Amino acid sequence: MGSFDLTGRKALVTGGARGIGASIAQALAKAGAAVMIGDILADLGEQTAGAIAGTGAKAGFVPLDVRDDASWQAAVAATVETLGGFDILVNNAGIEITSLVVDIDAEALRRMLDVNIVGVGLGMKHAFRAMRPGGAAGKGGAVVNISSVAATIAFPSIAGYSATKSAVDRLTRVGAMEAGKLGYGVRVNCIYPGLIPTDMGMKLAGDVVAVGLWPTTDAAVGDVVGRTPLGRLGEVGDVADAAVFLCSHAARFITGAGLPVDGGMGM
Known part of the structure; x- marks a missing residue:
């Protein structure tokens, strides 16, 4: 596979039990990475991890509520212990609650903020701490945050979701700047999937x-x-392939970028 070979890499994928997250986890494993599925859906997460392990890859599952600091700390520790390291994080977990602006519900909006923004922010925090020199893994790495084409277009009925996914873009770029300036050895990028x-x-x-x-x-x-x-x-594999690219040596000089995987919808 050349530049796209992830052999020896250790990945944690949030929201990896199903959908885009599961496809990304499978693609990372196919490229040679060991993969940990982090999710609140324990049964499904275990099944997805088992299916990946059935292909001969190293895989496991860890319960992870991305809104919670302690849950992140435990998940990262389990990843390092189970996989023998940690140098890829895919912040994929997210929720969407549809609403016209005139009908926005405060609690629904807070739920999206907690999962889509706080979850990504905490993931970057704990990835940086583990991956930077002197951290539990300490070999640098790559973080890929899953944003959305909703961050780049004005699509009706998803104002709250669009706002959270726009925030993922900003978190990505500031995180990339900090990681570079502080010598963490961690690249940070995001993907904007279209409707899948x-x-x-x-x-x-x-x-x-x-x-x-x-x-x-x-x-x-x-x-x-x-x-x-x-x-x-779009197809889940479209996003998964983009994630493999951004985690790979082929993207070694790419950080702070947002990659549209939307068929051109966000132009």
Whole structure:
């Protein structure tokens, strides 16, 4: 695999039990990395880790509530102990709660802030502490944060989600600057996926119908495809391949960047 070979690397993927996170974990393992799945979905997370281990890769599961400092500390310690190191973090865990601006619910907004912003911020904190010189792993590494095309376009009914994913972009860039300036040896980048027909993506398609923006789910999805120059929805593998690239030696001089994986929708 050359520059994309991740043999010897040790990764933690949040929200890795299903959807985009599971696909990223599988792709990292296929590229040679040992992978830890971090998620609140214990049964499904164990199944995903088991499936990866069944391919011959080293894989495990650790319970992780990304909103909680102590949970992060325990998850990183378990990753280092189980995998023998830690040099890749993919901050993938996220939630989306659809709402028109006139109907924003404070508690729903706070939930998205906690998972999508606080979760990413804490993940970067604990990754930096473990990966920097003198840390529990201490060999530098790569952090990939999953943002969204919602950070780059004005799509109706997802103002709160868009705000949180825009914040992920800012966290990424400031984190990359700090990690470089302070000599941590950690690169930090983010990905902006387009709409992907995971459980979350299809729930959004149904939700925009429920709030009266489109007449049917098919019409909503068709409109998204119509706004996408490549003429299709994304696939989980599209994002997974981009994550492997950003974690690999091929991206060795890339940090503080946002990579659109949206078929051109965010242009």
